[in-house]
Amino acid sequence: MIESPICELLGIEYPILQGGMAWVSDGRLAAAVSNGGGLGVISAMNADPDYLAGQIDVARSLTDKPFGVNIMLLSPFADEVARTAAERGVAVVTTGAGNPSRYMGMWLSAGARVVPVVASVAMARLVERAGASAVIAEGGESGGHVGDTSTLTLVPQVCDAVSVPVIAAGGIADGRGMAAAFALGARGVQLGTRFLAADECPVHDNYKDKIIKAGDRATIVTGRRLGHPVRSLKTPFTLAYSKAEYDSGVSDEALEELAVGALRLAAIEGDAERGCFLAGQAAGMVTRRQPAAEIVAELARQAGDILAGAGKWVR
Numbered sequence: 001m002i003e004s005p006i007c008e009l010l011g012i013e014y015p016i017l018q019g020g021m022a023w024v025s026d027g028r029l030a031a032a033v034s035n036g037g038g039l040g041v042i043s044a045m046n047a048d049p050d051y052l053a054g055q056i057d058v059a060r061s062l063t064d065k066p067f068g069v070n071i072m073l074l075s076p077f078a079d080e081v082a083r084t085a086a087e088r089g090v091a092v093v094t095t096g097a098g099n100p101s102r103y104m105g106m107w108l109s110a111g112a113r114v115v116p117v118v119a120s121v122a123m124a125r126l127v128e129r130a131g132a133s134a135v136i137a138e139g140g141e142s143g144g145h146v147g148d149t150s151t152l153t154l155v156p157q158v159c160d161a162v163s164v165p166v167i168a169a170g171g172i173a174d175g176r177g178m179a180a181a182f183a184l185g186a187r188g189v190q191l192g193t194r195f196l197a198a199d200e201c202p203v204h205d206n207y208k209d210k211i212i213k214a215g216d217r218a219t220i221v222t223g224r225r226l227g228h229p230v231r232s233l234k235t236p237f238t239l240a241y242s243k244a245e246y247d248s249g250v251s252d253e254a255l256e257e258l259a260v261g262a263l264r265l266a267a268i269e270g271d272a273e274r275g276c277f278l279a280g281q282a283a284g285m286v287t288r289r290q291p292a293a294e295i296v297a298e299l300a301r302q303a304g305d306i307l308a309g310a311g312k313w314v315r
Contacts, residue, residue, distance in 0.1 A: 178299055
């Protein structure tokens, strides 16, 4: 059994968080992860507050355990969903793609633990000053919006820079990655890609199959030209987008238009040609479908065994 301050802080059994993934992390998946002893997280994505309120209701109908909501700060509905999370008394708020400081006071006043995702030491320090309960240091190996620094180098630097607990994310899919994160100074982990293959995950079967069949070089990063790089599986869509990105004859506006709706086509319709299947480099380590609770328990058991046996390397 791994003991971590994250468990007491968030009211969970295992220091394992499920990442907030657009068109993926709904109330059913979040409840399944929370019931398994981790922290399930609902993604507010670009949806309106009614969608988020509905998913919170779904999660509460399926679990009495704490769960969180992820606020994507680039969303056109960021203000509204931020208020919804506070008004609905969500236990934990995680954030991504921006600086959450303007909302922190509201969430903290509502009793939420606020745990922003950060990709740099500077952002970690900023959100700590604003009242963050912990931070998620996410390396560039992760799926979706990514930074430049790898998990291996980002996590220890963030741990050295802040006094709140650090949760490691990016490239973690099993107990080996979790044990490594603890060795780097983290007190918990967040996984996204591994949960794409969970039985309770709502994505199309084609999406799950692509994750399970993925190899070590299955992903690509696009969007650097527009200032918001994204990691996803290599598909006809992403390869064509990457080519267009380096074509000076294609305008930024045309690039933006190319990506509209691509994630939904992947997650909901399973469109292998036109869909954008977000995934991290850990996709090559996901080999089968499992219940979410089994993933959580397996991860904790593997990490515990590795950490318990680490003394054999010390003379």
